[in-house]
Amino acid sequence: MSSLDITRLDTGSAEFDQKLHQKIAWDDSIDPKVQETVREILDAVRTEGDAAVLRYTASLDRLDAASVSDLQVSRERLDRALDAIGADEREALEHAASRIRAYHEKQRPESWQYEEADGTRLGQRVLPVDRAGLYVPGGKAAYPSSVLMNAIPARVAGVSEVVMVVPAPDGELSDLVLAAAVIAGVDRIYTLGGAQAIAALAYGTETVPAVDKIVGPGNIFVAMAKREVFGIVGIDMVAGPSEILVVGDGTTDPDWIAMDLFSQAEHDEQAQSILVSPDADYLDRVHQSMEKLLPTMERAEIIRRSLEDRGMLIKVASLSEAADVSNRIAPEHLELSVADPDGLLAEIRHAGAIFMGSYTAEVLGDYCAGPNHVLPTGGTARFSSPLGVYDFQKRSSVIYFTGEGASQAGRTASVLARGEGLTAHARSAEYRLRS
Known part of the structure; x- marks a missing residue:
């Protein structure tokens, strides 16, 4: 296998700013044909309801049904899913759900009020949205962790009903995803996918109820549909490719860091993995670890393409300068893999989630640490936050x-x-x- 050609940058170079900007820039422009197709689907579902949903489900997911009601997952099917998964998988789902629930319960804001001397009362009333919609990728893709991360905060927020849509192309449906939905407390599940599922949740049909907020990841058609219906309903975000930035001082095993960088690169070719360090020798050793470990990865070609197209090894003058570089990038995931992560944390201003110390791999946050793994990407951590209980609530001012x-x-x-x-x-x- 050929050597891994990953970009090396040095903050001491006169061209650093320009090259960094080129590397972190991501073209999120939408293909006009995709946009046109999505708008056609949205309009059809808005005007035709169930009939359009059935038509697109048959043509795009190759799943025929006499009615949309037939696409609702039955209680019996959910029970079979719980029985079908292994005991270790069920235990892992329940353990992760417990940690995610415990963390998000601490986020729940309270209503408040105060009274002035003349009897005037001012305050804020916090209430959940009535109904939330959760989109989950389906078919061969199975993301039970996404179900937990999106549904549990809604439940903690007090949302009355959580409606989940998950595509089942050719009838293929993941037992693990269905089991996660049961454990997370989802109320209804429809085997719908794509822009037609987003349209059904946003506008409502004769069968699928309209929701107040839509959350969850999907392909470009789903992302575009969410962008188009924003304003009719709330959405969590339109997320870009996954990102990780690791600040390393040389104290963490290079193999560990290489695998942490791989963990994001294996998502897709557009994912971005960056290592920043004041130790040039350490950058070399991590690079060597990546070349050694890459042939052992099942998704080696995706990882290689991601690292060679968008990955970076950045030499800085100090850990303080590493924090400055990180703040400029505002990464989705930030690992402070240093001897004193608490000391460096004080210099970090922009990041979706911050993983402290050598033992805190980003992957723990993906599944079971507790904080939400739905995070701002593409530098939007400068002004936005992880998904949380507050995303499923709204605030009313109270004035008397x-x-x-x-x-x-x-x-x-x-x-x-x-x-x-x-x-x-x-x-x-x-x-x-x-x-």
Whole structure:
């Protein structure tokens, strides 16, 4: 097997900024043909309902049904899935679910209120959305961890109903995914996929109920559909390729770091894996480990393409400069594989999830650490956050004025309203003024 040609950068180079920008840039432009197809599907489901859903499910997933009701997974099928998986798999799902639930229960915000001297009360009421929709990739792909990470926060938030859609091309459906849905507390499951499933959740059909928020990963058609229906419903995010950035000081076994970088590269060719270190010799040793271990990987060609197209080994002058580079990239996953991760954490401002120390592999966060693995990508960690309980809740302001309070505040409102030329606004406040 040929040597691994991975980009090497040095912050001391005059061309560093330009080369870094070129490497982290990701073209998220949508093929116009994909966009046109998605819009056609969305419009068809919006106007035709179940009939369009059945038509696209038959043509795209090769799954025929007399009605959409026939595509709902029965309780008996779910029970069979639980029986079909191995005892170790069920134990792993339940253990992961327990940790994810415990973490997210600590996120749950409370409503609050305070009272002013004149009796005015102000506050905030936190309530869950009524219904959430969860998209899960299906067929040969099986992502039970995605089911847990998306459904459990919704349940903790108090969502009344969680509706899951999962494609079953040629009737193929993962028992592990169905078992995860049962353990996570999903209410209804339909074997629907693609843009037609997103449309059904967003608009509702005669059979599939409309939801308030849609979460979960999918292919380009699913991502595009989520982008198109945003505003009619809420969405979690339109995620780009997976990313990992490791800051290493040379204290972690190079084989461990190589495999951590592989763990993201094996997702797809567009995934990005980056190692940043002040130790040039350590960069060399990790590179050697990657070349040694790559032939042992089942998805070796995908990993190679990802690393050679988008991967980087970056030499920095210090760990502090490594933090600066990381903040510029704002990675989805950040491993601080250093002797003093707490000391370096203080310098980190932008990252989806931060993994502390040599023993904390990113993969633990994917499955069972507890925090959510649905994370901002493409530098959006600069302004967005992991999926959580708060994504399934909304906040209402609560305002109560006494007569005295309304009179005092009304004078302020009147002046500002008249300054804006809004007479009715002003008079509405002035009616309540006390002389």
